Amino acid sequence: MPKFVEGFAARITVPEGQRDVLVFDSELPGFGIRKFASGRTSYFVKYNVGAQQRRHTLGTVVAGNLKAMRLEASAILAKARLGTDVIAEKRAAAGRRIITLGEIVPIYLEVRKGDLRDRSYTAAERYLQQSWKPLHGVALDSIDRANVVRVVGELERDSGKVAADRARTALSTFYAWAIDRGYVDANPTIGIKSRSQSGPRKRVLTEGELVAVWKASGDDRYGRIVRLLILTGQRRAEIGGVSWPEIDLARQQIDLPEHRTKNGRRHLIPLSDAALALLPTAPDDGEGMLFSKTAGGFTGWSKGKLDLDASLPEMPSWTVHDIRRSVVTGMNEIGILPHIVEAVVNHQSGSRGGVAGTYNHAEHIDEKRRALQQWGEHVTALVEGRISKVVPMRAPQKASADMAGEIAVHARRGTSA
Structure with a gap:
């Protein structure tokens, strides 16, 4: 087995009558190059997870990408040794339907309707359905801190600091519920500070x-x-x-x-x-x-x-x-x-x-x-x-x-x- 170097793939020949040929790297066992009779060439990694054997294509061979492909192969092989199958993960992700904030908010509100007082429910409904509407089309697990900060900033500008804080609190409560129900693993509102004053108000109008x-x-x-x-x-x-x-x-x-x-x-x-x-x-x-x-x-x-x-x-x-x-x-x-x-x-x-x-x-x-x-x-x-x-x-x-x-x-x- 040869050690792969830049330009090595160009020197590989496919025996006459064969569709393709597989060549493995001597430096990283499982890392290989697949070359077709047509001349198309790609890097791949071969690994086992338990009794299951896998071969995963990394990408087309182009000048200068050998180092990156070897690193990616090394990471996949390390995961395999720990029992993680990247191919199975990708297949599961491809078959999993994207769930958006706008889809889950009505479910949350229906569940909480019997638990909240009328005015608390009305407030939660208003903030989640109206204040957070800009994020309704975003996947629930893709909403990050930057998304939340942007909307909070817009609310602070248009509706005031108190309204922005209450909207953030409503979303935080929603995410706590979503984590408990298994929809997501993290709450993107964590660490976002209150926009309004920290102490009790004392303003008395004359x-x-x-x-x-x-x-x-x-x-x-x-x-x-x-x-x-x-x-x-x-x-x-x-x-x-x-x-x-x-x-x-x-x-x-x-x-x-x-x-x-x-x-x-x-x-x-x-x-x-x-x-x-x-x-x-x-x-x-x-x-x-x-x-x-x-x-x-x-x-x-x-x-x-x-x-x-x-x-x-x-x-x-x-x-x-x-x-x-x-x-x-x-x-x-x-x-x-x-x-x-x-x-x-x-x-x-x-x-x-x-x-x-x-x-x-x-x-x-x-x-x-x-x-x-x-x-x-x-x-x-x-x-x-x-x-x-x-x-x-x-x-x-x-x-x-x-x-x-x-x-x-x-x-x-x-x-x-």
């Missing part, structure tokens, strides 16, 4: 800023939602996802069931005169959503906020959740007792947390109704440029700051603020 937001909010669905948030201090998903069966017009209140609240507790939200005026006309059948034509509630948060910000070019950066913190602060500053403010926003801490929260089932409904009516009159006076008849009290101001800070911390931790 009365002037609340008025500016109110006036910039139009009479469309998003505008009415924002104004209702200013009047009630609730979470945006609780108002944006309100359905007509949850509205009790006779009692002038919203009745949120346990699965619609963050702390899993039924929550009654009295509606002030100003809040009632913002409700759209009720349908004859009393069914459906207030601010959406489809189940799941309002979905145009990003566009609505961008349009609103465009109307407030001089206003410092703020988020919709800052409204909730601002309402808590404002209600305390006009003298509403802290435990009533907590009841209004369904915040489980202090007098409502721990053992006290477990055994105190009092809704404080009458106090909540008076508090929200008082707050509604205060906001209306501010918007109309009148002097509010509600006289601020100084005593609760420390409680106001403490509670607003506590809500920020709870929001950061993902608890029931």
